[in-house]
Amino acid sequence: MNFYPGPSKLFPSVEKHLQEAYQSGILSRNHRSPIFSALLKSTVDLLKEKLKIPFDYTIVFTSSATECWEIIAQSFTQNGSYHIYNGAFGEKWKSYTDKITNKATSYEFDVEESLIMNDLKLNHHDLICITQNETSNGTQVSNTCLKTLRESYSSLIAVDATSSLGGVYLDISQADIWFASVQKCFGLPSGLAILVLSPQAIQQGKLINDDQHYNSFIKLYTNANKYQTSYTPNILNLFLLNRRLNEMPIIHVYDQQTSKRISQWYEFLETTKLTPLINNKEVRSKTVLPIKGNNIEDILNLADQKNIILGKGYGKWKDSTFRISNFPALTIKEINQLQTFLQQV
Ligand SMILES: *Cc1c(COP(=O)(O)O)cnc(C)c1O
Numbered sequence: 001m002n003f004y005p006g007p008s009k010l011f012p013s014v015e016k017h018l019q020e021a022y023q024s025g026i027l028s029r030n031h032r033s034p035i036f037s038a039l040l041k042s043t044v045d046l047l048k049e050k051l052k053i054p055f056d057y058t059i060v061f062t063s064s065a066t067e068c069w070e071i072i073a074q075s076f077t078q079n080g081s082y083h084i085y086n087g088a089f090g091e092k093w094k095s096y097t098d099k100i101t102n103k104a105t106s107y108e109f110d111v112e113e114s115l116i117m118n119d120l121k122l123n124h125h126d127l128i129c130i131t132q133n134e135t136s137n138g139t140q141v142s143n144t145c146l147k148t149l150r151e152s153y154s155s156l157i158a159v160d161a162t163s164s165l166g167g168v169y170l171d172i173s174q175a176d177i178w179f180a181s182v183q184k185c186f187g188l189p190s191g192l193a194i195l196v197l198s199p200q201a202i203q204q205g206k207l208i209n210d211d212q213h214y215n216s217f218i219k220l221y222t223n224a225n226k227y228q229t230s231y232t233p234n235i236l237n238l239f240l241l242n243r244r245l246n247e248m249p250i251i252h253v254y255d256q257q258t259s260k261r262i263s264q265w266y267e268f269l270e271t272t273k274l275t276p277l278i279n280n281k282e283v284r285s286k287t288v289l290p291i292k293g294n295n296i297e298d299i300l301n302l303a304d305q306k307n308i309i310l311g312k313g314y315g316k317w318k319d320s321t322f323r324i325s326n327f328p329a330l331t332i333k334e335i336n337q338l339q340t341f342l343q344q345v
Contacts (some may be wrong), residue, residue: 001334002309005135005163005288006184012329014188021049021236029235036235037227043238044227046245047194051165053172058197060220061233065162065316067215068179068195069093072127072158073100075210075217076177076201080104082125082155084263086111088136088315093129093160101215108246111137112280119151126204133164135184136314138166138276138323139283146174153273156204165194167287167328169255177254182241185287185328190238195220212282254328261335262286262326268339279320299345308341 002009021027029035044059062068066324073096080103083094098104109115133140149157158177160169167185173176176198183190205217219230222297269276277290293299296313300322303310
């Protein structure tokens with residue numbers, strides 16, 4: 001049983017889809033062939049339909065969320081980016097960006113704090129970067145907060161939704177750039193990420209006109225318009241994503257299930273000696289649950305003996321917490337089994 005928050009448990013149907021991919025012959029076809037373009041178009045259409053992505057947004061594919069950090073730094077900011085974060089992933093994004101642009105500003109907030117979005121000290125920045133779901137400490141920024149941010153500033157807003165997209169409903173219209181890799185909520189193998197761009201992001205990308213890198217915006221965009229890619233991409237993972245999107249319900253169904261399951265997790269913790277890391281209900285993530293305990297290493301070892309994979313603590317919370325994912329691929333049976341185990345530790 002794999003409760004690691006990414007790479008995470010694969011959807012069981014992936015096995016069947018892998019076989020279908022092999023048998024269909026698409027894996028040895030050229031990335032400019034009509035059959036590949038049709039796959040790409042269908043995947044884009046399905047993403048928009050199932051995740052409620054506005055029709056006028058553009059979707060491109062990259063290899064990882066980390067690569068999206070790099071693309072955003074190179075192709076979407078000229079005057080500097082403003083990074084709002086409370087944990088290790090947001091901080092990493094900022095330091096990644098700063099190495100490329102030398103123009104990244106930090107705004108750190110407390111893990112128990114609901115962000116007051118109109119309190120920020122933005123001036124010349126043309127990009128706001130925010131981690132919607134901070135995988136290191138299990139906090140999230142709500143759709144309502146993002147809406148306030150959108151209404152308060154005119155800069156482009158970029159959102160890292162790597163451990164939430166595909167598991168909860170996100171109001172995509174409230175930001176300009178969204179990205180996530182597929183090895184978390186999508187329950188697919190690693191090596192593919194989705195980058196979603198608003199018409200305003202496209203406009204800023206065209207203005208900056210960065211075309212000198214492997215995955216510069218101009219290259220991504222020009223090819224995406226023809227349902228092509230500039231190099232041979234991860235066709236296998238695109239195929240798997242396509243088949244998973246095709247069989248998945250609309251995101252609201254998963255959102256309800258994820259919300260219900262996380263509430264049950266918090267109720268369950270009250271019956272044990274374990275405590276959640278985050279006390280403020282408003283900011284608790286729905287997809288990643290960090291749990292505090294005194295004997296974390298023993299818990300992880302015991303779990304390992306029972307073939308249960310838990311997530312280690314991360315960053316500042318490395319030794320004092322462990323993390324479990326609440327991703328759609330997990331079953332009630334697996335959750336019950338983990339709870340039975342945790343009751344005994
Ligand atoms: C996992 C994760 C990443 C890194 O994803 P890769 O696909 O490994 O690059 C970035 N941001 C967040 C919030 C994550 O959870």
